[in-house]
Amino acid sequence: MLNRYRIKCLFMGFLCLTFFSAYADELPPFTQAVAENVYSFGDPSKGYFSMFVVTSRGVIVMETVNTPHAEAMLAAIQQITDKPVRFALHSHNHWDHAAGGQVFQDVGAKTVAHIEAYRWMKDNPHPDMALPNRYWKGSRKNIRLGDTTIELHYLGMNHGLGMTVFILPKQRIAYIADLVTPNRVLFTIVPDFNIGPFVESLKKIEQLNFDHAIYSHSHANVFEPKIWVTQTREFIEDVQQAITEEFQRGTPFTQIPQTIDLPQYRDWAMYYEWLPLNVWRIMLDGVMGPFPWQPDHRYKKAFPGVLHRHHH
Numbered sequence: 284m285l286n287r288y289r290i291k292c293l294f295m296g297f298l299c300l301t302f303f304s305a306y307a308d309e310l311p312p313f314t315q316a317v318a319e320n321v322y323s324f325g326d327p328s329k330g331y332f333s334m335f336v337v338t339s340r341g342v343i344v345m346e347t348v349n350t351p352h353a354e355a356m357l358a359a360i361q362q363i364t365d366k367p368v369r370f371a372l373h374s375h376n377h378w379d380h381a382a383g384g385q386v387f388q389d390v391g392a393k394t395v396a397h398i399e400a401y402r403w404m405k406d407n408p409h410p411d412m413a414l415p416n417r418y419w420k421g422s423r424k425n426i427r428l429g430d431t432t433i434e435l436h437y438l439g440m441n442h443g444l445g446m447t448v449f450i451l452p453k454q455r456i457a458y459i460a461d462l463v464t465p466n467r468v469l470f471t472i473v474p475d476f477n478i479g480p481f482v483e484s485l486k487k488i489e490q491l492n493f494d495h496a497i498y499s500h501s502h503a504n505v506f507e508p509k510i511w512v513t514q515t516r517e518f519i520e521d522v523q524q525a526i527t528e529e530f531q532r533g534t535p536f537t538q539i540p541q542t543i544d545l546p547q548y549r550d551w552a553m554y555y556e557w558l559p560l561n562v563w564r565i566m567l568d569g570v571m572g573p574f575p576w577q578p579d580h581r582y583k584k585a586f587p588g589v590l591h592r593h594h595h
């Protein structure tokens with residue numbers, strides 16, 4: 284299957300080179316136009332993809348990643364437009380996504396994270412990560428710039444802190460980091476994902492108004508349909524079901540990760556390498572209870588120095 288996929292990629296690559304080289308030449312390296320004024324940016328060999336939108340009053344960037352990525356993206360933006368970058372929006376707290384913000388602060392942009400991500404970033408500095416100069420609270424916010432609105436959706440605990448899904452409602456395009464990676468099983472040991480709320484968040488994302496998304500890591504194309512959200516949820520539910528069946532069968536706990544096979548997903552990248560790790564993580568969550576965990580929206584109504592009465 285891998286070979287067939289490679290041949291398909293080569294063939295598609297050839298077609299693209301043949302028919303679209305004139306268009307491709309006009310765009311900076313690693314930049315792809317996915318809709319009018321909407322672009323993806325990322326070096327496929329490094330595996331991180333951002334999105335940027337050129338509005339009538341400036342540019343909005345989603346995901347700074349790190350300084351080399353941010354500098355290359357800024358250079359690409361400046362080749363496409365002379366409008367200033369007004370906003371750089373962070374999806375969540377993790378160092379491997381949220382670094383590089385200084386590049387955009389240096390050109391006068393507001394860098395923005397959800398308060399939960401902001402507080403983590405404040406307490407867990409990284410030499411390449413600038414503290415955002417704006418944060419937002421709650422579960423919804425719109426950012427308007429000129430002719431463009433971006434919806435910010437905080438869907439609760441799912442991965443990291445303050446995880447934000449971005450929607451361009453007019454274009455029906457989303458930017459989704461880490462929660463969905465098309466054509467690949469879950470990442471290694473499923474780090475800092477809270478399995479139950481993760482599934483609930485995927486159901487909420489399935490209800491949001493978009494048709495396609497730029498996914499921060501994709502093992503298909505950068506710009507892929509919404510269906511991968513559903514497929515990711517179904518994959519987790521299929522793993523959970525398979526674990527339950529192995530328990531019922533009496534398979535020893537430590538053998539379950541090597542025992543489970545889900546043939547319908549064998550084509551997905553890292554299936555053989557990471558499926559056992561995925562199973563370990565999901566199985567432990569089922570045995571120990573949800574982790575990591577924190578009370579949801581704990582900052583929403585909290586004021587410093589105020590003790591809140593406990594309600595039954």
Ligand SMILES: [Zn+2]
Pocket residue numbers: 375377380442443461
């Ligand atoms: Zn992450």
